[in-house]
Amino acid sequence: MLLDATASGVFSIAATPFLPDGALDRASIDSLTDFYLDCGVAGLTILGIMGEAQKLEPEEALAVSRQIIARASVPVIVGVSAPGFTAMRSLACGVMELGAAGVMIAPPPHLRTDEQILTYYAQAVEVIGDDIPFVIQDYPLTLSVQMTPKVLREIVMAHPSCVMLKHEDWPGLEKISTLRAFQKEGTLRPLSILTGNGGLFLDFEMERGADGAMTGYAFPDMLVETVKLMQAGERDKAHDLFDAHLPLIRYEQQQGIGLAARKYVLKKRGAIAYDAQRKPGAQLSNTARAEIDYLLSRVACRDPRASL
Template sequence: MPAAPGNCPIVATPFTADGAVDHESLRNEIHTIADAGCEAATMFGIASEFFKLSDDERLTVAETVVDACGAAGIASVLSVTHGATRVAVEHAETYDALGADCVMVFPPRRRGTAEEVLDHVRRIGEAVSVPVMVQHTPRNVDVEPERFAALNREVPNVRYFKVELDPPGPYISDLDDETGDDVSILVGNWGFDVIDAYDRGAVGVMPIAIYPELYVAIDGAHRSGDRERAVDLHAALLAFLNEIRGVPHAKWVMRERGVIDSAYCRPPVGDQGDERTQARLEAAHERLRETVEEI
C-alpha cells in the first residue's frame, strides 16, 4: 500500500441475473478501477453486500480480488467484518496468506467497550504482516483519536484510518493532529465530504466504484492546488449522489457503463422508489456523464 493511498474504491459484488457471484464482471470492475488511475480496490465494504455472501463465496471473491488487483497493478484491500475477535483474527490471517496488500478492520458494531475495540484491532494488527486500516463509523463504539494514535505507536502497522463519521471533518483534524505523518487518513460515505476531508489532512477516499475517474480528478485537482476545480467537480458529483438510493442504484449505473453485466442485488433490497425516482436517477446520470467526458 502506498503511504498516501489516494483513491481506494469499494468494489461492488457483481451477481449474475440468477444471483450467482459473477467473477468475470468482478475482474472487469477491478480493471476499470485501475484504468481510472486509482491506487487500490477494496472488497467487503457495506457496498460490497458482504453480508449476503456465504463463507465459501467470501473466500473465492477474496481470491479473485487479490489476483485481479495484482494483474491490474494496484493494491488489494480486504475487509475483516466479523464481530468476534477470534474469528476476525482468523479471517485476517487468511487474507494475509492470500496476498492482500492491506487488511481493513470493521470493528464490532456498538458492542463492547472502547478498550475491547482497540484490543480487537490490536490483535489483528499483531497477527498479520501487512498494513491494517481501521474503519471508524457512527455504528462503532466511539474511540477517541488519541487512543487510535496510541495504538499506532504500539502496533505500527495499524496505520490507515477510514473515517465515516457525520460530519467526518473534526475527527479527521483531531486524528491528524495526534498522528502527523505516522498514519494516513481516508474518508468514506460516498465522498460526500471529501473536499473538507482533504482540507483537514485526509489523503484518500473510499467511495463505491461508480465513477472512479471523477474521484481521481477531484483528488488530482486538490493535490495540485486547484481547489476551485476540485470543488466544481465535487459539486457535479454531489448532484448525482443525491439521486442515488444505495447499492441497487449504484449497480444500475455500473451496468449502464458496461462495468458489470447485471445490476442484480440479492434480496432483501428495500424500497428503491418509483418511476419518478428512476427518471431522476437517469437524468442525473446523463448530466454527470457529460461532466466526466470533459475531464
C-alpha cells in the same frame, strides 16, 4: 505490495457482482476490476459493507478475493470484519496468502466504551498477527461505535501494524484536523487517512489533510481527478468538478437504496452486467431509475463521462 502509511489516492470500495439468481457473477468480477483500474485508482478495497460481504459464504469470500487479487495491478485491501475472531483470522490469513496488501477491521456494534474499543483491536491484532497491515474502519453512522481522535491515536500507537484509517465519521472534518494536529505535535506516528461516505465531503476532507478517498461512488475516475487536482493545489478546478457530481453523490447516499443506485450506474457504465443484489436487498423503482437518469444527464452537462 503490503499496505503502509504512505498510501494515498483513491481506493475504490468494490461492489460484489451477482447474477439475477443471486449467484456470483464471475465475469463481472473481472470486468468490474478492469473498470476500476481503467479509472486510475490507487487501490481496491473488497468485501466491505458495500461489497455485501455479510451475504457471502466463507468459501465465496475467498473466491472473490482470489479472483480480484490475481487480476488487479494495484494493492487490494480485504474487509475481514466478522462476529467472531476465528472467522476473522481464517479470512485474514487466507487473503494475505493470496497476495492481499492488508485487511480492514470494523468494530462490532456492541462496543460502547473507549476501553472496550481498545481491547477489541488489541485482541484482533493478537488473533490475526501483528505482521498483517490493517485499516481501522471508523463508520459510526452504520456501526454505531464512536471512536474519538484520542482513542484512534491510542490504537495506532499501540499497534505498528495499523497503517490506515478509513474515516467515515459525519461530521468528521474536525476529526481529521485533530489527528493531523497530533502528528504535528509528535504524539501520533504517520497514518494514511482515506475518507468514505460516498465521497460526500471529499473536497473539504482533502483540505483538512486526508490522503484521498476509500469509497464506492460510481464515478471513481472523478474522485481520482478531484484528489489529484487538490494535491496539485488546483482548488477551484477540484471544487468545480466535484460540485458537478454532488447531486448524484447525495442521491447515492440515501439509506436503504444507496447500493442499488450505485449498482444501477455501474451497470450503465458497463462495469457490471447486472445491478442485482443478493437478497435481502433493496430494489429501485422505475421512478428512482428515472431520477438517476435525470441526474446523470445533469452531470453530463459538465462532465461527459456521465453521458450514458
